[in-house]
Amino acid sequence: MTDNKKTPDTRKSDTRLTTTGRRKEWTHGIVNPPVYRASTCLFETYQEYRERVADPAARHLFYGRKGTPTQWSLEDAVTELENGSGTMLFPSGVAAITNAILSVVRTGDHILITDSAYDPTRSFANGMLKMMGVETTYYDPLIAGGIEALIKKNTKLIFTESPGSLTFEMQDLPAIIAAAKKHDLFVITDNTWATPLFLNPITMGADISVNAATKYLGGHSDVMMGTATANERTFKMLRRTAHQLGQTVSADDAFLVLRGLRTLGVRLKQHEENALKVAAWLKDHPLVERVLHPAFEDCPGHEIWERDFAGSTGLFSIVLKAGSYEDTAHIVDGRKLFKMGFSWGGYESLILPSDPTGARSATTWASNGPVIRLHIGLEDTEDLIADLEAGLAAYKAHLGL
Numbered sequence: 001m002t003d004n005k006k007t008p009d010t011r012k013s014d015t016r017l018t019t020t021g022r023r024k025e026w027t028h029g030i031v032n033p034p035v036y037r038a039s040t041c042l043f044e045t046y047q048e049y050r051e052r053v054a055d056p057a058a059r060h061l062f063y064g065r066k067g068t069p070t071q072w073s074l075e076d077a078v079t080e081l082e083n084g085s086g087t088m089l090f091p092s093g094v095a096a097i098t099n100a101i102l103s104v105v106r107t108g109d110h111i112l113i114t115d116s117a118y119d120p121t122r123s124f125a126n127g128m129l130k131m132m133g134v135e136t137t138y139y140d141p142l143i144a145g146g147i148e149a150l151i152k153k154n155t156k157l158i159f160t161e162s163p164g165s166l167t168f169e170m171q172d173l174p175a176i177i178a179a180a181k182k183h184d185l186f187v188i189t190d191n192t193w194a195t196p197l198f199l200n201p202i203t204m205g206a207d208i209s210v211n212a213a214t215k216y217l218g219g220h221s222d223v224m225m226g227t228a229t230a231n232e233r234t235f236k237m238l239r240r241t242a243h244q245l246g247q248t249v250s251a252d253d254a255f256l257v258l259r260g261l262r263t264l265g266v267r268l269k270q271h272e273e274n275a276l277k278v279a280a281w282l283k284d285h286p287l288v289e290r291v292l293h294p295a296f297e298d299c300p301g302h303e304i305w306e307r308d309f310a311g312s313t314g315l316f317s318i319v320l321k322a323g324s325y326e327d328t329a330h331i332v333d334g335r336k337l338f339k340m341g342f343s344w345g346g347y348e349s350l351i352l353p354s355d356p357t358g359a360r361s362a363t364t365w366a367s368n369g370p371v372i373r374l375h376i377g378l379e380d381t382e383d384l385i386a387d388l389e390a391g392l393a394a395y396k397a398h399l400g401l
């Protein structure tokens with residue numbers, strides 16, 4: 001769609017998606033790395049035992065928790081796509097976020113988190129981090145270079161998520177990263193919405209890029225996983241934290257995510273196209289006040305998306321002109337294609353009324369009507385639009401408009 005300066009080789013990512021994570025010594029010449037289910041790995045000799053335990057971070061079979069070629073292949077693939085120095089795998093996106101944060105903060109530190117962050121990120125900061133003596137300030141996602149005014153002597157980290165996965169404000173990552181660099185802070189980005197295909201935070205200067213692989217990387221709503229990819233200065237810290245906390249994923253789950261990853265390019269192109277079509281239709285609907293989709297001008301920070309991102313994906317929200325959250329039952333109940341459920345990034349469409357007001361502290365959310373989040377799947381867009389049209393007609397009749 002747009003030419004992207006920060007992720008210049010995105011168009012080559014389709015080739016990388018097929019070649020990456022396929023080292024011959026791990027695949028033995030078959031196309032995909034086999035699923036190695038393992039706990040115990042056997043050492044033939046005393047010398048082999050001593051050699052393999054000498055460096056538990058090296059990729060030789062040592063113990064199941066440290067991975068097998070199945071997990072390492074996925075790590076390699078994500079590292080290459082994110083343009084990082086190394087990747088650790090986690091049992092969920094939330095685990096990837098919490099471990100990434102723990103790898104850089106210490107008791108007494110202060111951190112900055114975007115007010116639009118995924119809610120469990122906020123819960124971790126307000127719960128466990130607070131208990132550890134780490135103080136959090138939430139910042140307006142549209143703050144850009146103004147973030148410098150919030151940096152204190154003990155600030156250690158800026159945590160960004162762009163766009164936020166409910167209200168979709170775009171963050172000026174280059175300006176935020178420049179402020180962080182000036183004060184020698186770490187930057188962690190939740191890259192779940194864009195995926196490494198549409199944004200490369202590490203190329204832009206972030207230290208760690210996190211993906212909820214549960215979403216687009218896996219892509220089929222059948223696996224939970226998180227990835228954290230770090231640059232050179234932070235990878236050892238990330239790996240140490242993950243090892244100390246005993247983080248591991250099964251070979252079966254790693255295989256599923258690696259299989260999903262192979263089609264990420266074609267899936268995202270279709271999610272993007274379908275979402276743009278459905279969003280354009282919704283934008284003209286008389287009951288819709290605003291479409292919160294980064295590719296649309298209504299979306300705060302739209303010009304940042306245009307400048308920094310190589311594309312848009314299937315998740316966006318709409319703000320309705322009238323009605324309450326209770327009333328939205330008339331939109332969502334009885335939908336043929338848009339089912340309600342948490343998560344997103346699978347091949348199927350989803351709908352979820354989601355009130356942003358409770359998950360904010362630095363900014364306030366105001367709108368006349370409720371917010372509804374949509375994930376646009378790979379179904380035919382005419383069918384999707386007809387399904388939404390029926391829901392909105394029922395809503396209109398219920399409100400007596």
Ligand SMILES: *Cc1c(COP(=O)(O)O)cnc(C)c1O
Binds near residue numbers: 094192212214215
């Ligand atoms: C879903 C999600 C996560 C968490 O992923 P899980 O695998 O569900 O733990 C993190 N960030 C964003 C933006 C998400 O949408």
